[in-house]
Amino acid sequence: MSGGHRQIVDPVTGYETTGHEWNGIRELNTPFPRFVIVVLLITVVISAVMWILLPAWPTGHGYTPGLLGLTQEGEAVQGFKAIADGRASWRSRFAGDDFASLASDEAVMGMAMPAAARLFADNCAACHRVGGTGGPGFPSLADQDWLWGGDPATVAETVSVGINSTDPDTRSSQMPAFGRDGILTREQISAVADYVLALSSGKADPASAGGKIFAENCAACHGEGGRGGLGTGAPSLADDQWIYGGTRADILTTLQNGRQGVMPSWKGRLAPADIHLLALYVSRLAKAAP
Amino acid sequence: MIASLSIAQRRNGLAFALCLALLGLLMAAAAQHGPMVVHGAMALVLGIALTGALARAVYDPPPEAARASFYYDDPTRFGIAMTLIWAVVAMGVGVWVAALLYWPEATPAVPWTSFGRLRPVHTTGVIFGFGGNALIATSFYVLQRTSRARLADELSPWIVLLGFNLFCLWAVTGYLMGITQSKEYAEAEWYADLWLVVIWVVYFVLYIRTLARRAEPHIYVANWYYLAFILVVAILHIINNLALPVSFAGAKSVTIWSGVQDAMVQWWYGHNAVAFFLTAGFLGMLYYFLPVRSGRPIWSYRLSILSFWGITFFYIWVGSHHLHYTALPYWVQTLGMTFSIMLLVPSWASAGNAIATLNGAWHKVRDDATLRFMFVAAVFYGLSTFEGSFLAIRPVNSLSHYTDWTVGHVHSGTLGWVAMIVFGAIYTLVPQLSGRDQMAWPRAIEWHFWLAVTGTLVYVVSMWNAGITQGLMWRSYGPSGTLTYSFLQSLQAMAPYYLLRTIGGGMFLAGTLLCALNCSATARAATGEVAASDRPLLPMPVE
Ligand code: HEM
Ligand code: HEM
Numbered sequence: 001m002s003g004g005h006r007q008i009v010d011p012v013t014g015y016e017t018t019g020h021e022w023n024g025i026r027e028l029n030t031p032f033p034r035f036v037i038v039v040l041l042i043t044v045v046i047s048a049v050m051w052i053l054l055p056a057w058p059t060g061h062g063y064t065p066g067l068l069g070l071t072q073e074g075e076a077v078q079g080f081k082a083i084a085d086g087r088a089s090w091r092s093r094f095a096g097d098d099f100a101s102l103a104s105d106e107a108v109m110g111m112a113m114p115a116a117a118r119l120f121a122d123n124c125a126a127c128h129r130v131g132g133t134g135g136p137g138f139p140s141l142a143d144q145d146w147l148w149g150g151d152p153a154t155v156a157e158t159v160s161v162g163i164n165s166t167d168p169d170t171r172s173s174q175m176p177a178f179g180r181d182g183i184l185t186r187e188q189i190s191a192v193a194d195y196v197l198a199l200s201s202g203k204a205d206p207a208s209a210g211g212k213i214f215a216e217n218c219a220a221c222h223g224e225g226g227r228g229g230l231g232t233g234a235p236s237l238a239d240d241q242w243i244y245g246g247t248r249a250d251i252l253t254t255l256q257n258g259r260q261g262v263m264p265s266w267k268g269r270l271a272p273a274d275i276h277l278l279a280l281y282v283s284r285l286a287k288a289a290p
Numbered sequence: 291m292i293a294s295l296s297i298a299q300r301r302n303g304l305a306f307a308l309c310l311a312l313l314g315l316l317m318a319a320a321a322q323h324g325p326m327v328v329h330g331a332m333a334l335v336l337g338i339a340l341t342g343a344l345a346r347a348v349y350d351p352p353p354e355a356a357r358a359s360f361y362y363d364d365p366t367r368f369g370i371a372m373t374l375i376w377a378v379v380a381m382g383v384g385v386w387v388a389a390l391l392y393w394p395e396a397t398p399a400v401p402w403t404s405f406g407r408l409r410p411v412h413t414t415g416v417i418f419g420f421g422g423n424a425l426i427a428t429s430f431y432v433l434q435r436t437s438r439a440r441l442a443d444e445l446s447p448w449i450v451l452l453g454f455n456l457f458c459l460w461a462v463t464g465y466l467m468g469i470t471q472s473k474e475y476a477e478a479e480w481y482a483d484l485w486l487v488v489i490w491v492v493y494f495v496l497y498i499r500t501l502a503r504r505a506e507p508h509i510y511v512a513n514w515y516y517l518a519f520i521l522v523v524a525i526l527h528i529i530n531n532l533a534l535p536v537s538f539a540g541a542k543s544v545t546i547w548s549g550v551q552d553a554m555v556q557w558w559y560g561h562n563a564v565a566f567f568l569t570a571g572f573l574g575m576l577y578y579f580l581p582v583r584s585g586r587p588i589w590s591y592r593l594s595i596l597s598f599w600g601i602t603f604f605y606i607w608v609g610s611h612h613l614h615y616t617a618l619p620y621w622v623q624t625l626g627m628t629f630s631i632m633l634l635v636p637s638w639a640s641a642g643n644a645i646a647t648l649n650g651a652w653h654k655v656r657d658d659a660t661l662r663f664m665f666v667a668a669v670f671y672g673l674s675t676f677e678g679s680f681l682a683i684r685p686v687n688s689l690s691h692y693t694d695w696t697v698g699h700v701h702s703g704t705l706g707w708v709a710m711i712v713f714g715a716i717y718t719l720v721p722q723l724s725g726r727d728q729m730a731w732p733r734a735i736e737w738h739f740w741l742a743v744t745g746t747l748v749y750v751v752s753m754w755n756a757g758i759t760q761g762l763m764w765r766s767y768g769p770s771g772t773l774t775y776s777f778l779q780s781l782q783a784m785a786p787y788y789l790l791r792t793i794g795g796g797m798f799l800a801g802t803l804l805c806a807l808n809c810s811a812t813a814r815a816a817t818g819e820v821a822a823s824d825r826p827l828l829p830m831p832v833e
Contacts, residue, residue, distance in 0.1 A: 010587055012650030018591045022436040022510045024823075025581045030590035036642075040600075040635040047628035055621040056628075063621040072620045087771030111770040121776030130778065 094273035099152035103280060116281035119274055132285045142285040145241040147233045150286050156279035162265030170265060173233025177258030188213050193251045199226045199238045291364055292347045299445040304344040311337025320539040325467040329460050359829040360820060361434040363723050365447035369427025370716060372455055373420055374806040380415025381802055385795045387412055392788040402466040410477045411462045419458045424712045425571040426451060429516045431719055432578040436512060437504030438827040446496040453489035457482055469541040473556050475563050476530050480543040483531040490524045505827035511594045515574030518602055522566040530559035550617045558609035565605035572711050573640055579715045580644055583661045584654055589646035593639050600636025604629050611682035630682030641672035659739040663714035666743060670706025695757025698750050705746040705798060713805060720809050725819035730811035734804050741801030748794030756787035
């Protein structure tokens with residue numbers, strides 16, 4: 001047919017063509033390069049060796065287990081164990097919660113705190129930000145202003161059970177929706193908002209209209225003079241730290257709709273030792289802060 | 291296109307168009323709300339438009355009988371145009387999602403612009419829209435020339451192309467509206483999948499019928515590969531997409547596979563999509579356009595046979611290398627790993643055969659950017675298959691899996707190999723289909739070549755760095771026996787690489803855009819001449 005089925009010798013390579021031709025395309029009858037066959041055989045041999053050493057071929061209800069006797073579960077458990085052994089020397093100390101003696105042992109803390117920083121970055125920073133500085137809706141952990149308390153034991157408890165979480169022992173707290181639920185009138189809310197603003201700038205007058213409303217409606221949770229610290233989960237309003245923002249509009253929104261932040265409970269996810277580690281880390285963040 | 295159909299074909303086409311319109315109406319009526327209505331409406335509009343056009347032309351004069359002594363290239367022209375449109379859109383989306391990874395705050399607060407919806411628009415758009423149209427268009431071209439026969443009929447190629455593009459459009463618009471099967475590279479929902487089966491059967495039958503009337507005694511290698519592509523993709527597509535619709539009036543369906551079987555079927559599909567969609571078909575393209583452009587015989591016929599059967603046999607086994615260290619039994623992983631290692635030799639045999647074919651034509655490679663595209667494609671094919679076999683080794687995979695190394699590997703394959711060979715093929719056939727000796731702007735090919743190569747290198751090298759950095763950061767333990775880096779730090783370390791990738795991708799996209807403009811300029815300057823040698827051996831009336 002086209003061009004005929006002649007075998008031609010290709011001048012460049014010196015090989016003959018196969019004699020087939022398609023619209024001008026020809027093929028050379030170059031023999032198999034020995035190299036290719038050898039490499040193919042090598043890969044087959046490598047594979048066969050692996051089939052002998054590792055679990056490989058199905059046999060109906062089972063499979064050939066391989067001479068090395070490896071299993072995925074075995075490898076995984078072994079790997080975890082090796083890692084756990086590597087940190088057992090200092091980590092075992094954190095199984096208990098004697099925070100005072102842990103905190104004073106510089107050698108242990110030197111090993112533990114870098115690990116805690118990663119633990120914090122991997123689990124907590126998504127909400128509390130790197131370094132625990134917080135952001136709108138998520139309290140700063142790097143200041144002296146606490147909802148529940150900043151000593152290691154209290155932090156450990158907060159982290160274990162969470163706040164308003166699904167854990168049965170959770171810490172619970174709620175800032176009521178004074179406006180939406182009709183507990184206070186618009187005028188009262190406006191007055192008490194002014195009072196809250198004054199509180200944080202230190203110029204509050206308890207005898208003012210707002211001051212009186214505050215004493216009646218707010219102090220039970222936020223404390224006399226709004227200084228917090230009553231163990232109700234209500235923050236101090238007498239400082240310049242805010243969870244939800246300190247402008248008048250922010251405060252009005254808080255009073256209108258209420259607030260109920262959720263902090264997950266961690267005891268199902270982190271080992272007690274990790275929680276103790278984080279508790280010390282968080283309490284140190286606050287100490288290091290100005 | 292209608293003028294080239296015989297009267298009988300116009301009537302059949304009319305019936306088909308009416309069925310499509312009815313199908314669209316039925317879908318919209320059954321669903322009543324949600325994305326399926328939108329998809330029904332698309333089919334309805336396309337069906338009505340085709341019905342109108344065909345009805346008006348049914349009794350126009352029939353095409354000249356002389357057409358039987360020419361190849362039927364209109365579908366190829368249309369397919370190439372669709373290839374380029376999808377390329378620009380889907381690579382544009384690729385650059386956009388690359389930018390989002392660097393700059394996530396840029397996501398507007400509108401659901402359809404979220405990364406999760408746009409990413410499959412990119413992958414489906416490039417693999418099926420760009421790659422699929424290129425494969426179908428060139429397969430018609432190559433099939434006719436290597437068989438020296440005209441396509442068996444004039445209607446089925448249009449059904450294949452229009453139907454396939456409707457599938458792609460349904461798929462990507464579905465993701466934007468939030469529907470997905472959640473299987474990577476098979477995200478399209480059940481009715482789109484069924485539709486594709488119909489289209490694919492038409493494609494297969496057309497291919498076989500045309501091959502059966504070939505005037506050459508032997509079937510050229512390119513056709514083995516195209517046929518393997520068509521046949522295996524059909525099998526993969528059907529098995530992986532076996533699903534029960536929750537209701538025939540909605541898009542949601544539930545796969546019949548469950549648990550680890552589902553994962554295995556998915557990655558058996560996923561890897562063979564790589565093998566038979568992104569590799570076999572494009573090898574067919576390489577086997578035709580490389581010898582044609584270089585004017586050299588294929589270096590070794592025997593090596594072609596070895597690589598063809600090696601690839602078809604070994605690839606089918608390797609899907610489990612995507613599931614190392616998972617609930618999949620160890621023994622399946624070992625098989626996937628070892629077959630991936632053996633797969634290297636036939637893969638390299640193809641790449642080597644292509645490069646050795648260029649012996650005696652190196653001066654052309656130097657001077658001709660089009661041939662250089664094909665040369666670079668063969669090199670990247672060798673590179674990405676080596677990398678693939680390496681990544682399939684279990685301990686290596688424990689470093690690379692979940693990292694950007696995979697993404698680097700993917701794009702060294704898709705940009706370096708798939709896209710480059712497509713561009714080489716396009717620059718060879720577009721001038722020819724336009725009756726010209728060269729593209730309208732020959733210098734622009736050179737520009738495109740360098741943009742594409744630089745873009746690919748920047749993309750791939752930055753992803754290698756990114757992936758290896760991630761992998762090492764995730765497994766690095768400090769003196770206290772705990773992780774040295776938090777995940778967040780590994781994410782922050784990615785910023786420069788993600789920026790570089792966006793720039794590299796932008797260069798690649800710019801080259802693609804240039805190619806699209808060049809092709810449209812060439813098509814507009816078409817002379818309509820057909821070389822005497824570019825004809826079927828014998829006039830071939832439609833069956
Ligand atoms: C302009 C050029 C391109 C750019 C900028 C680009 C960018 C991207 C980006 C940002 C991703 C997501 C990666 C991630 O999730 O981390 C991606 C994924 C992907 N792209 Fe591209 N792409 C381009 C071209 C292509 C082409 C031409 C193809 C195929 C022919 C392709 C195939 C894929 C595939 C298969 C994935 C999924 C990878 C995986 O899941 O591992 N891309 N691309
Ligand atoms: C010998 C040939 C090849 C082998 C053995 C191979 C092997 C692999 C391996 C081991 C992975 C990573 C799996 C994981 O860790 O999740 C992978 C991913 C991938 N490869 Fe290849 N590869 C080969 C060639 C290619 C080529 C030529 C292309 C493209 C044209 C390609 C496209 C892809 C894609 C798209 C993925 C990402 C899949 C995903 O979404 O996760 N591969 N390949």
